Amino acid sequence: NQDVEGVRTDTRVCNLSYLQTDWYIDQMRRPAYTSPSVPIKWNRLDYISGTNEAIQVRPNLKQQVLDMYKENPEEARKQFGEDPFELKNILKYWVRAKDSQFHVIPTDTLYMTIDKAAVRRSGMMMPTDSIPDRMVISLAGKEELFKNDIMMLEMIANCNWTRPLYVAITVGSENFMNLGDNFIQEGLLNRITPFNTRKGGSFDTEKTYNLVMNKFRWGGVATKGIYLDETVMRMCYTHRREMAQLAMNLILEGKKDKALKVLEKAEKVLPTYNLPLSFSYVKGGPIIADAYYMLGKKAKAEAMYNEMWKTSAQYIRYYLNLSERLFNISMSSCAMHLQILYQYIDANKQNNPRWAEAHNAEFMGMLKAYEARGGKMQ
Structure with a gap:
């Protein structure tokens, strides 16, 4: 540049x-x-x-x-x-x-x-x-x-x-x-900085908000059908995660209006039709969903959790239908997605107990099937 x-x-x-x-x-x-x-x-x-x-x-x-x-x-x-x-x-x-x-x-x-x-x-x-x-x-x-x-x-x-x-x-x-x-x-x-930021704040919401909302240039990521290679997609997920963390920090500071604007900006410049919601917290999806809960946007948050749940559940069903040899090779990946689903249930127990209860039954069924094939949760 x-x-x-x-x-x-x-x-x-x-x-x-x-x-x-x-x-x-x-x-x-x-x-x-x-x-x-x-x-x-x-x-x-x-x-x-x-x-x-x-x-x-x-x-x-x-x-x-x-x-x-x-x-x-x-x-x-x-x-x-x-x-x-x-x-x-x-x-x-x-x-x-x-x-x-x-x-x-x-x-x-x-x-x-x-x-x-x-x-x-x-x-x-x-x-x-x-x-x-x-x-x-x-x-x-x-x-x-x-x-x-x-x-x-x-x-x-x-x-x-x-x-x-x-x-x-x-x-x-x-x-x-x-x-x-x-x-x-x-x-x-x-x-x-010369400060020990563990004892104070370590996120400058004012500067970050200005950068995200006014200075960052987003190129053509929002163009429908554009191809994002692995490297570009990884950086896009990094930006989504940072916008999610900014929103969370703004909420903690009581600046909910600004937090909502950040989340809306993230949807606009990093749309899910090009950058699918990821089950990974590192990629920001669950953080954004939790932020929507904290802003009172329950339907929005639930829809995001449904989409992320669907992705991990598909992976688990795929692994469970593999041959014994391939399942043994994929056991750790299957366990990872089961752990992710458990985290989703845990995250929703307070914000959306009805959703958590409904999905817990599905989770237990997949967990039993996993254990029946010799899988163990760490």
Whole structure:
């Protein structure tokens, strides 16, 4: 989009997998389009191929460092900085140390002093009333950090919140650098913040609503008969799920009118005739149905659950009619769909007990048939 259509040339897209290579870091350190370089300040010799490829995390050394600051504070500060576990000091005095014996991270908890004025200017959502003095970055469970991890820390250390840093929601959690507790979701992105968002809000409904309703461009997904390949369809389901989550968060905030507009928008731009309702919560269908229940649209929600139930029930009947050999191969898939139907019943017990009771009888019949063929529910 940036190359062909000139979309958001002021932003910088960074591929975390490539960020472990020197040539890609070189690119990131140069301006591109109308965006400045990313805040990586290392000399090239510090990240050239073969250098700082991986740094061990050694929390067992933490007490030794603390003892050094207690016994020889002046010498310790001269060698490792005022605070030995401050992120910038770790990167400067340990990760990039000239002496190879210091090429470790002597703690599994890093800290970064927060410029509170910069945070207030940043425009990020404030999940709590107060801004913390320090950001805590946990490395718990990590035995080493690779170059791309270290580059992420370098960018966080130097951004000073004046330039937003985001991680796409489609990125696997293994690439989060344990920063999941610092994320605030804005649209399809998780914004890295200095807050522990587990203690406050982690979803910016205002920004996400504006993006979904006013800024996202939907192309021709609503064109009847258009073919959506697997990759495009997967992204469409991602958008549907995020719109469902936005609606849910708006409902929790008491903004039901906005929530209904989001759901109606989802139906319009991601219609079920091209993007069928999926039984999977990951693809948003059940979340949307539950949102309709919460908005008092019982008939709408029930119709959606009927459609999703029909899909899983068809799968189960198909599996139950397979030969013994093929059924044994498909047993886990059959069990998955039975579990999904059970979740639907459970979800409707409060919102629509009549529906739950009626479908429970059908569920029990399929469950008995499954168990009669040797199937077991986990």
